[in-house]
Amino acid sequence: MPQDHIISAKHLSRADIESVLDRAAEIAADPEAVADRHAGQLLGMLFFEPSTRTKMSFSAAMKRLGGDIVDMGPVDQSSVKKGESLADTVRVVEGYADALVMRHPLEGSAKMASEFVDVPLINAGDGAGQHPTQTLLDLYTIRESAGFSDLTVGIMGDLKYGRTVHSLAHALTTFDAQQHFVSPESLKLPRGVRYDLHEAGASMREHTELEEVLDSLDVLYVTRIQAERFPDEDEYRKVAGEYQIDAETLAAAKDDLVVMHPLPRVDEIAPDVDETDHARYFEQAHNGVPVRMALLDLILEGNL
Amino acid sequence: MPQDHIISAKHLSRADIESVLDRAAEIAADPEAVADRHAGQLLGMLFFEPSTRTKMSFSAAMKRLGGDIVDMGPVDQSSVKKGESLADTVRVVEGYADALVMRHPLEGSAKMASEFVDVPLINAGDGAGQHPTQTLLDLYTIRESAGFSDLTVGIMGDLKYGRTVHSLAHALTTFDAQQHFVSPESLKLPRGVRYDLHEAGASMREHTELEEVLDSLDVLYVTRIQAERFPDEDEYRKVAGEYQIDAETLAAAKDDLVVMHPLPRVDEIAPDVDETDHARYFEQAHNGVPVRMALLDLILEGNL
Amino acid sequence: MPQDHIISAKHLSRADIESVLDRAAEIAADPEAVADRHAGQLLGMLFFEPSTRTKMSFSAAMKRLGGDIVDMGPVDQSSVKKGESLADTVRVVEGYADALVMRHPLEGSAKMASEFVDVPLINAGDGAGQHPTQTLLDLYTIRESAGFSDLTVGIMGDLKYGRTVHSLAHALTTFDAQQHFVSPESLKLPRGVRYDLHEAGASMREHTELEEVLDSLDVLYVTRIQAERFPDEDEYRKVAGEYQIDAETLAAAKDDLVVMHPLPRVDEIAPDVDETDHARYFEQAHNGVPVRMALLDLILEGNL
Known part of the structure; x- marks a missing residue:
């Protein structure tokens, strides 16, 4: 049975995504029903770049399934320092685990690494490239809080460099959402991303002011x-000041508007929004x- | 059921302390009786400051109860570096765990953090502030080795800055111990601590020479x-040389004198004492x- | 029952080694048969020096046996920085675990540390000293792939400083292998090692060219x-260029030649060998x- 790697959200079909979200909801x-489901199985953690929430969340997910992790630890502590190639590192580590999660600063590294291993490898972020489990948890949150039917989403901030945003926009296109992109002129969606979204049939508009679409x-x-x-x-x-929101900003929004952020935030969302x-x-x-548990x-189980 | 945070030993009543110590003794x-008691539960570890023994000991405690940990890892690896507030960090991490243990360099940080989370949070040291589980294990050791009845305790060394000492002195006052504080003039108990102990009814004296009270x-x-x-x-x-002890020093002590130290030690206790x-x-x-397992x-279980 | 420490491969008899290799093969x-065998037991990890594969492999081994680990973490995060002696550190940590694994930069440190603890301690490398589990997994690989009977082994590269090589050569002597040592003149086996091997009855020769013995x-x-x-x-x-091999080099070798390397490699073995x-x-x-699980x-179990 060939094991599937999870490298990019773009490679997941709408059916794949729905099976992950359905399983996450179950x-x-x-959660008790799966508490021992993967007892005895190990998830190898290869974080070549710092991460708090992604790493802790994968760790919690595997342990909530009854499994455990083996962690490479920080890179400055690892044999990568001795000049070992990524291909060698993953071929060694796959012998210690039943699946691998990898974060690496270089775009394309997850795809390359996956070609050397037989156990499934999940990309937890490869530089400016992909971070598919972030997209999945974003979609899950949208589905659980707003639903996909007749959905209008605003995406605001740095739309030029933010990898989470490009993946999310592609996935939302699959789910037929109406999308509004709000950013300063200098941080608009890259031309290539905009073109791809159009080609995929996205219903989308670009704005420089949140007020134009907030309601x-x-x-x-x-x-x-x-x-x-x-x-x-x-x-x-x-510029940044114009794209910050607070409770007052949201007075003009629908009562059931859902505000999301991949975190960490700095000043983009004022603390008074937390209480709303x-x-x-x-x-x-x-x-x-739950989303990483599902994945x-x-x-x-070889079911994806 | 409101979950209790453990921020300071001072907030624990004598009854609370006794229930922890009783449970620890059980x-x-x-230990076999509790080996699976918390299977499937996760303890989130947030160490914003290095720690060996406290972190390993909490980790061992949770695992000896059948549970597991999820660890934020060192701060230089975490999103704290990206400027995230402590309040945000703990609100994210509480979603990964059933309880949190936190060490942080700023006094008062544990109290602040606890106000943002719904899961129980244990303070594992907040700068010059509190470190309640150290006090509990000190008390447990005293109870198991000397007992609280008709107890005379000498506390020696840096009484001005040592946080463990102030908490311990308060707790010993609750247990009606006779206390002798031995230190150089420049490292005496701070005036505020001395005042509070007097107010609480402490039976205490201060000394500059161990010989005055050792026997x-x-x-x-x-x-x-x-x-x-x-x-x-x-x-x-x-100064330091005058407050070091060795086997010869202890010749003048009672045969069943118990010598304690929060560790790590450097020169305060000579290696020849180890053999006594x-x-x-x-x-x-x-x-x-066992004390952290009990806590x-x-x-x-919501029993504190 | 006195617990055995594992400090050096030299202290393991041929019977000891065989019982580890037999257990590893079982x-x-x-693996299912031992999946819960050490449930509830903890392995303390004391890595005073970076390690990827050794640490992950011990961690995987303990977890595959149903147990778990407690990790001291990197030294710059530990109380070793506060000047604690190694003897104190291990005496504290033994209270958190059922066995210890230690790597330390100083030769002889594992032996010293083992004299202070009651739980079994495994040396995972002490500077230029010993690394017995590397030797055991090397022997296991040789036994499983080539067998010990009528065995001819070539050991090539840095024979002067490589600790794994000296331990392996001693062990292979015990198993009556014919040994060929191939290295540049400046990196030959140290005189003391050569003498000891001769004394132990080794059948051995030294070479500067691989071609002399490859076939x-x-x-x-x-x-x-x-x-x-x-x-x-x-x-x-x-010099290094003369001791690198590639698929072409190996054309002159037996069809069933087994190529090994303790890893990480840099240029010693070309990637085209990977496919052979x-x-x-x-x-x-x-x-x-499996070898560390066996050990x-x-x-x-106190069976060694």
Whole structure:
């Protein structure tokens, strides 16, 4: 039975995505039912780059399934320092585990690594490339809180560099969502991404002001605008300030607007939003556990 | 059922402390009885500051109860580096675990963090603030080796900055112990601590020489005098040397004197003391496991 | 029952080694049979020096036996930084675990540490000293792939500084193998090692060219030649280049020659060897799991 690697959300069909989300919902409704399901199985963790929430969340997911992890530890502690190639490292580590999760700073590294191993490999972020489980947990959060039917989503912030945003936009296109992209001129969707979305039949518009679309949105997905994208601090402060939201901003939104953020946030969402019913970003982070449990379960069983 | 956080030993009543120590004694006597008690439960580890013994001991405790841990890892590897607030970090991580243990360099951080989470949070040290499980394992060691009845305790070393000492002195006051504080003039108990102990009805005296009280002690609790408290190296060497003990020093003590130390030690206790029956500091460190098992068990069951 | 420490392969008799290899073969054939065998037991991990494969492999081994680990974490995070002695550290940590695995940069440190603890301690490498589980997994790989009967082994590369090589040569002497040592003049076996092997009755010869012996070998064990052993980069490149092998080199070898390497490799074995049937170095690394499972099982049961 050939094992499937999970490298990119784009390679997952709508049916694949739905089977992960359905399984996640089942698991969230009755976690006890899977508490011993993968007892004795090990997930190898290869984080060549720091991560808090992704790593902890995969770790919790595997353990909630009754399994356990074996962790390579930080790179400065590893034999990678001795000049070992990525291909060699993954071929050694696959002997210690039943599946691998890998984060690596280089785009394309997950695909390359997956070609050397027989156990399933999940990409947990490869530089500016893909991070498919983030997309899956975003979709799960949207489905659970707003549903996919007749859905209008606003995506705001850094749309040029944010990898989570491009994957999410592709997946939302599959689910026929109406999409509004809100960003400063200098951080608009890259031309290639826009073209691909159009080709895929996306229903989409671009904006520079949130006010233009806020009252039509079911979901507002906010991302961080990073200072290092700007030539100077003043320019950054000016632009970033226009894409921050607070409870007052949201007064103009639908009552059941769902506000999401991949976290960590800095100033993009003011703390007073946390107290509102709109805030779903912590729930979104917590959804990483059932979604990753579902993915691990399906992969370890060869059902994806 | 509201979950209790464990922030400070001062907030634990004598009854609370006794229920932890009783449970620890039960567990130490029959660890097999609890080996599966918390199977499937996860303890989130948030160590914003290095720790060896506290972290390993909590980890061992949770695993000896059949549970497991999810570890944030070192801070330089975490999203804290990306500027995330402590309040956000704990609200994310609580979704991965059934309880949290946190160490943080800032005094008051554990209390603040606990106000943002619904799962129980245990303070494993917040800077110069509190470290309640250290106090509990100290008390357990004293109870098991000397008993609380008609107890005389000497506490020696750095009484000014040592957080473990202040918590311990407060708890011993609750148990009606006679306390002798032995330190150089420059490292005496802070005025505020002394005042609070008097108010709480402590039976206490201060000394600059161990010889004045050694032969009356049931327990001698030694702490480290740190070089960085002194203006120069010579001054440090001179003072520290007067508060070191060795087997010869202890010849003047009761036969059943119990010598304790929170560890790590440097020169405060000479290696020749290790061979004597007085030495209980390794046993004290080992007691961290049953005491933390007891605390975790009571908290996860909502019994504290 | 006195617990045995595993400090050096030299202290293991041929019967000891065979009982580990036999147990490893049993476990590899039926891992399910031991999946819960050490449930509830903890292995303390003390890595004072970085390690990827050894640490992950011990971790996987303990978990495949149903047990778990407690990890000290990296040294810069530990109380070793506060000046604690190794003897104190191990005496504290033994209270958290049922057995210890230790790697430390100083030769002799494992022996010293083992004298302070009551639980079994396994040396996972002490500087230029011993690394007995590497030797055991090397022997297991040789036995499973070539067998010990009428065996001819070539050991090539840095024979002067490589600790794995000296232990392996001693063990192979016990199993009556014919040994050929191939290295540049400047990296020959140290005089003391050569003398000891002769005394132990080794059947051995030394060479500077692989071609002299390649066609007689059943096993070729390649090790890395490190740049830092040479006065300048040019000298290193010239020498190292002569001890690299590729698929073409191996055309002159027996069809069933087994090529091994302790990994990580850099340039010693070209990637085109990976595709040949000779390559066993990844399998060798994977064998670390059943071999360490066998050793842990025998030690925890007091059967070694």
